[in-house]
Amino acid sequence: MDLNALRIFERVAATGSFTATARHFHRAVSSVSRQIATLEAALGQQLFYRHTRAVTLTEAGWRYYQEVREILERLDLATEALMAPNTEPSGVLRLNAPVAFGQRQIVPILHHFQRRYPAIKAELMLTDQLTDPVREGIDITFRVGALADSTLVARRLAPMNYVVAAAPDYLQRCGTPTRPDDLSQHDCLLYQGEMGRQRWYFNTADQSQACTYKVDGSLYSNDAESLVRAALMGQGLVMFPTWLIADELASGTLLPVLEAWECEVMPGRRDIHVLYAQRRLHTRKVSAFLDHLFEMVGPTPHWDRWRKLTLD
Known part of the structure; x- marks a missing residue:
């Protein structure tokens, strides 16, 4: 053969x-x-x-x-x-991630990894549709939210922490909401994907269950980056995970609101996981990338450090 x-x-x-x-x-x-x-x-x-x-x-x-x-x-x-028992990692590393997470977080992490190991080539497939990593021959897959039963190894990378935010111009024009009930009077820019139109849930530390609040606005989109850009232009409020808008929060081009409430787009807390087949961990390229990934993200992800930066 x-x-x-x-x-x-x-x-x-x-x-x-x-x-x-x-x-x-x-x-x-x-x-x-x-x-x-x-x-x-x-x-x-x-x-x-x-x-x-x-x-x-x-x-x-x-x-x-x-x-x-x-x-x-x-x-x-x-x-x-x-x-090559002692050589540096080499070969083609195949990665799969949701579109916005891949663009915002995986591309820079991969850039540093390839500078560190120049013999690595990468194939980065970004899609918001669930793919079969085994069938697609993917080495490492990033998943947000609940995981289906799988033979793959799943390692928790970071929690999903959401923030409601708007541009200073919008808040100056329309006022700052002080309670989730106030959102009915605001322009809320909503993500609309395969799960339908985004819903906003809030709860305080002393509440055992999150409650959904009625929100609506002038723009819906299946592209998160477009909604972020609209928010930056002062069109309205967005609710997104910190990994998506950390740079804007750190620079002050978006300001957080309703910080006394925990917020989500569905009931319950969700995490970001890394999935891979156990046997692939024995390849030098996969084990090296996982080490690099967890080293760069750290115990407290860099995208959750914006609040400290704004206080310093």
Whole structure:
């Protein structure tokens, strides 16, 4: 069996694209297609359904992919341990994260990591849709909120701490809310994603259960960055996690309000987790990135230190 053919098969299965695979291996698309056809002929099985814009695994292809992926991972681990036991991490690190979190937090962390280990190349896939890290061949996945049952290892990275904030210009024009009830008289800019339109929950330290408050405003969007920009221009209030607006809070371009209340966009406290397969922890690139990640974020995440900065 041709090892190169198996690697090409694995990438086509992971990406669902002959073109992306050809680009990855610096080969012609026709070469990739021909190699897959040769592999299917050798196995006597159709591995992919060919569509106009993508290719998808057949049932036989999916079973074969699960086995081949694990074999290739074990082979890479064995080769790395034998040939380069003391060298720095290298290879392609594949990461998946929600869009805004990836843009705001993972990109700078990854930048520092790659400066530290220049032999690392990275593939960063940002999407707010849940993906299957195993099927997509992702090394490390970031998830916000509740976790589904999984065979992956999940490590808590940080809590999700929300803040209601607005630009100084807005607060000067419209006044500062002093209680959650006041929000009904304010322009609240709301995120609207797969879970529907954002709802705002508040509770104080002596309350056992958060209560939802009626909020509405002039702008809804499925793009958090657009809402932040609108808030910076003085359009209204936003409720976002500190990892998204920490820079604006530290600089004073957004000011926190209702700080006596804990706030959330759904009942209960949520965390940010890092997910990875146990066997991937044995690869130098994954273990090095996790060490770097937790070192940079720290016990108190840097995005939650804005309040100290504003007081200093």
